[in-house]
Each structure stands twice: as structure tokens, then as C-alpha cells.
Amino acid sequence: MARTIFAFASALCLMLPAALPAADRPNILWLTTEDIGPELGCYGDPYADTPQLDAFARRSCRFLNAWSNAPVCAPARTTIISGVEPTCLGAEHMRSLVSIPGFMKLYPQLMREQGYFCANPGKTDYNIIPNGQVWDDVKKQNPWPQLKSHQPFMAVFNYVGTHESQIRKRPHQAVHDPAQAIVPPYHPDTPTVRTDWAQYYDNITEMDEWFGRQIRQLQAQGLEDNTIVFFYGDHGSGMPRHKRNLNQSGLHVALLVYVPERFYHLLPQDVPAQGTASRLVSFVDLTATLLSLIDQKPPEWVQGTAFLGTQAGPPARYQYGFRGRMDERFDLSRTVRNERFHYIRHYMPHRLAGTHLAYMFETPTTREWHQLFLEGKLNAVQSVFWEPKASEELFDLQSDPDEIKNLVASPEHQTVLAELRQAHLDHVLTIRDVGFLPEDELHHRAPGKSPYELGHDPTLPLEEIVRMAHVASLRLPDAQADLHAGLMHGDSAVRYWAAMGYLQRGTAAVQSEDALLKALVLNDPSPSVRTVAAEALGRYGLVEDLPAVLAWLLEAANGEKHGPYLSIAGLEALDALDEKALPVIDQIRELPRKGDWESPRNSNYADRLIDQILAELEPAKPGTSGQK
Secondary structure, three states, X not given: OHHHHHHHHHHHHHHXXXXXXXXXXXXXXXXXXXXXXXXXXHHOOOOOOOHHHHHHHHOOEEEEEEEOOOOOHHHHHHHHHHOOOHHHHOOOOOOOOEEOOOOOOOHHHHHXXXXXXXXXXXXXXXXXXXXXXXXXXXXXXXXXXXXXXXXXXXXXXXXXXXXXXXXXXXXOOOOOOHHHOOOOOOOOOOHHHHHHHHHHHHHHHHHHHHHHHHHHHHHHOOOHHHEEEEEEEOOOOOOEOOXXXXXXXXXXXXXXXXXXXXXXXXXXXXXXXXXEEOOOEEHHHHHHHHHHHOOOOOOOOOOOOOOOOOOOXXXXXXXXXXXXXXXXXOOOEEEEEOOOEEEEEEOOOOOEOOOOOOOHHHOHHHHHHHHHHHOOOOOHHHHHXXXXXXXXXXXXXXXXXXXOOOOOOOHHHHHHHHHHHHHHHHHHHHOOOHHHOOHHHHHHOOOOOOHHHHHOOOOOOHHHHHHHHHHHHHOOOOOHHHHHHHXXXXXXXXXXXXXXXXXXXXXXXXXXXXXXHHHHHHHOOOHHHHHHHHHHHHHHOOHHHHHHHHHHHHHHOOHHHHHHHHHHHHHHHHHHOHHHHHHHHHHHHOOOOOOOOOOOOOOOHHHHHHHHHHHHHOOOOOOOOOOO
16 A cells, blocks of 8 residues: 555656756845936946946846836836736725735745745835735845745845935935936926935935945855846836826836846847847736746736746837826826837826825925926926826837927827827727726725726626727817717716716816716716716806815715725815815815725825815915915
């Protein structure tokens, strides 16, 4: 009997794939930092002082076209950890928190199943609730001995000193000369702006020293020859019009990868061990790449393409990006680029790029830039950030890397415009982008289902929802019949976008549908539809509509009754009404600001919005901007 069991076990072992010995599998180390673009010496920036990274780049591959999929930290990190675009997880909104399907595993879980020790002693900050343990336990102060004794390992060390908050940290003794700072053409060239840019570069130099220390630790532990090292930032710089924005300034990141000689066989033909790679890569590719480096095929639900390792795929034709709610302000934009051109699609173009975000306005550059706009002291390029957005933008990244010339109306660019517009639409339907649902509906529309499962439910008419969002936000003059039909559609998300279309078209359009929009405000079963219809009527409808509008918006803004996401929508609508909200200023003061109704990851958003509304409606107070 014992011999029979032994023989069966031996046969089973022959049938299973043999795991590579630890010595034949690479360790993988990610050295990451926050809120920096490719402002490094090794990327040709003459103002940067980054000797450690420059030396590392000389023996590494420098990716020229690496993008974050999101221009802000939590959605970007969610992309990385999941290998799935957060837009189909319902996790693209800043500091949101959603469940994921039970079958979905995060990359550390997939690697741990292959025998890897996975350590992250620093920042996590994900918008998703994982299924089970993600990381192995590790000492935060000195993890190196554990890593050495737990090979193969995958480790992430993150540096926080380049974060947006550190640009405005005062007092600060400048090391980089502000007079020599390179001010982009969309920023005003003032001493304040130059000071912030100089401090940003000072922070990068301090990060460079940290990076050098980590490499020396790797070498001191005798691990360099069997460790693949990545360096990248989580999105563009923390300066305004970079962080949170879908321009290249918000998405383009540095990506350096060092591969020891013993693992050169893991490099595809277009990725040299030392030199540059021009292929388009983005954060959604990282999970697939990690698995490919350990000779594992990614699960079918992983959306990225490996750019290193045995499973490396061909270069991507397109890169994609997204913007959802940013802190206390809703938005929805998507983007796609090819090797040369960058297309941005704004579905809420009535919201300003520079809409007031309390955290962003803590940066001195933001406040001064906005004040100069109010005083009429900016040129046309510098003013764009503070004006309503175009529905579509198209930029030539070769001739216009700062993205200041929108080519959408250019006759010679209509072919590439049509190509990228269609690539965008195909993409959102292929991945099942549930970001086109109002965030409140995302959480309440299908109890017991994750947003991913909701998006993949064949009963969700996503094609109709996206089509209505497209028609509504393009603001074409011949769309009235489509919008009218949309207001009476059986799906609430279609009605939501139809009402949004009237809001974006202003007085004539809204008053032409006054009765139907008022019926939605009073009777629609979807609170999100009622709220956007109320904003449309409140801003552009008849005077007699205002009492019903204000009554509903106060109701919607009450988080104790309707939760955090409808509260944000109601408060934003009240803010947009300007002085029309004055009759209910006392009720606004009494609205709930805090409570167990809030999301644990965005507990001060109602508070910020109420403060902003009151600052605009009450007599001017020192330090308030009055910005929308």
C-alpha cells in the first residue's frame, strides 16, 4: 500500500510543472515615488539634479512612453495592484472603496501562490477591498534581512517626500535657483510659481539621494545580481494642471528598469538592457509583466500586456487614461493616445479643469494663478485651465508636448481624430466601463454585486448609456430629439445623461424641456437623475422652478438620508447655483458634515463643499478664493 501511494505521488509530481529553483527566479524590487513626471536628468531635463538616477539609467532601460492610467494616486495604485482598469471596477473615483469579484486576485496574491515573498512596508492606498491577505508581513524599519532570507521576493519601497503636499511646505530654503526654473507656457511666470517649481525639483533631488541609498543597500546585501529593479513615479507632478489632469503632464511618468545580465533572456527584442525603449507601456501592464517575469501566463481577466518576460506581447497600439471624481468634485473624462497623437474626451465639459478642490488650492501656484485669471492678467493659453472645457481635445505630442494647441477643428487632423475617438469608444465598451454610471448608482443599483459584476451583467444597457453620454456631451445642435427621448428612457443612467445634456446646453435647451425636467426633479425614482435635472433647472430654468429645485437639492445634500455620493452631487449643484442658493443659506449651514454615513476613505468631502458654498454666499472672508 505504501509503495502504491509513493508511486502515485511520484507520477503526480511528474505531471505538475516543476517550479524553478529560487536561484533561477529573479527577485523584483520596485523603488517608487509620488507625484513626479519625467523631470530627471536622465530624461533630458537640464534643471534637474538627479545623479543617482542618472547613473542607474545608464545601466538600465529607460522607457520613453510610460504612462500612468490615472493622474492621481489612489486610482493609479488601484490600476497597478489589480492589473485591471479601475473604470471597469468602479474604482476610478479618488478615495473610493468598492468590492471586487471573488475570483479576482491582486498581483501579490498571484505571486505568493508561485512561492514569492511579497513585501510592501510603505503606502498601499487602494480603492478596492481585496479578497484575503495581500502582502506578507515585513519589518518597516529594516526589511532587507527579511528579503534576503525570503528569496525570491517581490518588494515595493515608496518615497513620499515628492508628494504634492511637500511642494508647499514652508519654510523651505531653495537649492534650485527659482530664477532658472523652466515655467511651462500654461503657468504664469511669477516669483510664486517659480518658487513652487524650484521646491518641486529640490524634493526630487532629495528623492534621488533616497534612491541611491536603496541601491547601495541592495548591493550590500549581495542581491543586485539576481534582482530586477524598477523605478517609477505614480503619475505626473503635483503642480496644478499636472496632478488630476489628463494632459500628458498628468500621465507621463519616468520608468527605469534594470535587468541583471543573468536575466537578459527576459528582455523582448525592442527593450534593450541599456538604452531606451519607445513602446507604449502603462500601469495596467504591470501585473501581466510581473507574472511574465516569473514565466506565468496572467489570468484572463488581467487587462494589461506584459512588456518584459517570457509572456511579453507585441507593442500596444494605444494607451488609455481616465479621470473620475477628484476628491469632492465629480468629473468624467477619458483619454487615448497612439505613438504621436493624444485624444481627450470630456463628458462633463461644463465643469472647469480648475474647479475648486480644497486640497489643490493649498498650493501657492494654484491660488495665484486663479487670482490672476480673475484680474484678467493671463494670456489665452494660461486662461484655459479656468474656463469650461472643450468636449474633445487632440494634441500632437511631437510638435506640441505642452499640449496647448487643440487640433479638433483642424481639417488635416480629422482622420486621426476619428481614429482615436473610435478607439476610445471601443475601449470603454470592451472593458465594460461602469464609470458612466452616477457614483451613487454604482453602489446601490445592484445590491450584492461588485461594480465589475454589474458592468458585466448583460442586462445593463451600457452601449445605450455610453451613447447618450456621448451625444449629450458633444453638444451638437441636432441632438435635441435624442436628448428628449433619453429623458423618457427606461434606464436611469440614460436619463441621467440626457438631463446632463440639457444642463450642458444652457438656457434655451433647458427651458424648451422645462415641464419634463421638472417632472424628473419631482418624481424620478433615481436620486441621481433628480439631482442633475435640478441643477439644470436651477441654473437655466424658469424662476418659478426654483423652490422645487432648492427643496430637492437640500434633500440630496443631506448625507444622513442619502449617503456620501448623492450628498456630493447635491452640494455641487447648490454650489453651481451661486446666488440663487441664497434663500436656503441657513439650511445649508445646518446640513450634516460628518457621520457614519460617510465613506471611510473620503470623510471630509461634504465638509469641504459646505465651507466653499458658504464662503461664496456669505460676505467675503480673508483667504477665500471664490473659485468655482
